[in-house]
Amino acid sequence: MAAPAIRFNRLGQVFTTRSGQTEALRNVSFEVARHEFLAILGPSGCGKSTLLRLIAGLLKPSSGEVEVFGLPVTEPRDDIGIVFQKPTLLPWATVEDNVLFPARHKRGRIAPEEREEARRLLAMVGLEGFEKRLPDELSGGMQQRVGIARALLMDPDILLMDEPFSALDALTREVMGFDLLRIFAERPKTVVFITHSVSEAALLADRVLVMTGRPGSVLTDIPVPVGRPRGPETAKDQAIHELSSHLRDLLLQRQAA
Numbered sequence: 001m002a003a004p005a006i007r008f009n010r011l012g013q014v015f016t017t018r019s020g021q022t023e024a025l026r027n028v029s030f031e032v033a034r035h036e037f038l039a040i041l042g043p044s045g046c047g048k049s050t051l052l053r054l055i056a057g058l059l060k061p062s063s064g065e066v067e068v069f070g071l072p073v074t075e076p077r078d079d080i081g082i083v084f085q086k087p088t089l090l091p092w093a094t095v096e097d098n099v100l101f102p103a104r105h106k107r108g109r110i111a112p113e114e115r116e117e118a119r120r121l122l123a124m125v126g127l128e129g130f131e132k133r134l135p136d137e138l139s140g141g142m143q144q145r146v147g148i149a150r151a152l153l154m155d156p157d158i159l160l161m162d163e164p165f166s167a168l169d170a171l172t173r174e175v176m177g178f179d180l181l182r183i184f185a186e187r188p189k190t191v192v193f194i195t196h197s198v199s200e201a202a203l204l205a206d207r208v209l210v211m212t213g214r215p216g217s218v219l220t221d222i223p224v225p226v227g228r229p230r231g232p233e234t235a236k237d238q239a240i241h242e243l244s245s246h247l248r249d250l251l252l253q254r255q256a257a
């Protein structure tokens with residue numbers, strides 16, 4: 001059987017700072033299959049972003065293992081794209097050049113095919129005609145789309161998304177979520193998506209991992225009982241409502257505990 005795209009095995013993470021030690025994660029084990037969409041929910045400070053940094057190779061595990069496609073993660077990898085809460089675009093570079101930035105950074109120059117690919121990706125995220133604009137001329141949602149196109153440029157197998165839509169208004173957020181699903185239907189990806197929204201997790205993901213408070217560990221791992229494709233109609237699905245309300249109860253119980 002092929003190795004899962006991502007595997008955590010008894011992972012523990014302790015940070016040592018001048019003010020002492022923080023145990024961020026304890027005994028975390030879970031897997032993500034190739035092309036699966038996993039959403040992670042959990043209280044603030046439970047180690048969600050730390051999990052993404054471990055997968056991306058930006059952090060070394062204190063104990064236990066993190067594997068990507070069957071191999072331990074030892075350094076930052078090119079085949080992993082990351083989308084952050086804020087897109088952190090270069091203000092002086094055009095939209096197109098922002099998308100091309102990782103390729104330019106890696107190889108020092110841009111091939112004509114890469115420029116074409118950047119334009120294709122910008123069209124895919126709904127930004128055709130905005131290629132030569134500067135980031136300041138775009139709305140927050142449009143800037144976040146540029147960040148998504150940039151993360152997709154190298155065609156990564158794995159896409160890590162850290163609360164990518166949290167700065168957007170509710171309607172834009174929902175539209176962006178379904179746009180994302182359309183993009184993944186065209187270009188399948190393994191996705192780990194952090195969110196604080198139970199309904200967003202239920203609507204977008206194949207599975208939802210709920211974490212305990214710090215030190216974070218896996219409280220429960222729930223499959224979403226709704227097929228694909230999904231769209232605005234899915235938001236009205238009874239199974240999505242039931243799952244969202246179950247997830248909300250779980251998180252509220254943890255907060256009260």
Ligand SMILES: Nc1ncnc2c1ncn2[C@@H]1O[C@H](COP(=O)(O)OP(=O)(O)OP(=O)(O)O)[C@@H](O)[C@H]1O
Nearest residue numbers: 015016017022024043044045046047048049050051
């Ligand atoms: N580099 C670091 N040095 C010291 N402590 C850290 C470091 N990175 C994270 N932590 C601590 O580890 C814990 C988990 O942080 P993390 O950012 O992963 O949580 P989170 O679940 O993503 O939080 P939020 O939902 O608020 O974004 C927190 O207590 C944080 O203070």
